[in-house]
Amino acid sequence: xxxxxxxxxxxxxxxxxxxxxxxxxxxxxxxxxxxxxxxxxxxxxxxxxxxxxxxxxxxxxxxxxxxxxxxxxxxxxxxxxxxxxxxxxxxxxxxxxxxxxxxxxxxxxxxxxxxxxxxxxxxxxxxxxxxxxxxxxxxxxxxxxxxxxxxxxxxxxxxxxxxxxxxxxxxxxxxxxxxxxxxxxxxxxxxxxxxxxxxxxxxxxxxxx
Numbered sequence: 001x002x003x004x005x006x007x008x009x010x011x012x013x014x015x016x017x018x019x020x021x022x023x024x025x026x027x028x029x030x031x032x033x034x035x036x037x038x039x040x041x042x043x044x045x046x047x048x049x050x051x052x053x054x055x056x057x058x059x060x061x062x063x064x065x066x067x068x069x070x071x072x073x074x075x076x077x078x079x080x081x082x083x084x085x086x087x088x089x090x091x092x093x094x095x096x097x098x099x100x101x102x103x104x105x106x107x108x109x110x111x112x113x114x115x116x117x118x119x120x121x122x123x124x125x126x127x128x129x130x131x132x133x134x135x136x137x138x139x140x141x142x143x144x145x146x147x148x149x150x151x152x153x154x155x156x157x158x159x160x161x162x163x164x165x166x167x168x169x170x171x172x173x174x175x176x177x178x179x180x181x182x183x184x185x186x187x188x189x190x191x192x193x194x195x196x197x198x199x200x201x202x203x204x205x206x207x208x209x
Contacts, residue, residue: 004026006026007026009126010114011125040062045069046134051066053145063151065151066153072168090124091124095113095122098123152178154202156184159184160186
């Protein structure tokens, strides 16, 4: 299993832009670097959009898809739901200060903070402005890409999801051939909310390939 930090995430460098083309170029470069000719792609939220866009562009590389609680249509609702992160500092002299500055999310982000290379402090695992830019650029109708392929796919749906309704999940699984549906009693953050149920759903799907 290979779990890359996408551009602007985790240990990956910040990027000049966060378009779909940029994200897909990164994935293609990674596959080429590792010599991977074909794989199963699993993505949650932004990662899922990138995965099914990659499948639409390069179906020869995709054995199967696993979409974790991500719709095929993400309408622009105006202000980004992630705009609250713009109030977070990107760096701070100590880990404790940066954790405290993130307020209620501090305990969640604390373990993911990164030390600065020069040893002068700590940084977030994302840049606040980059995160908002990336989220804004993922808005739109992605049905064309979702329906472009018919390789085996699994849609894992959090029944209490903030972004994927039951009606939309039903449409995604009925309109696309060879697409299985697995609901779990979680919100949008399925892997964190029910790691055992998530792992079981993924394992069952992989065993069916």
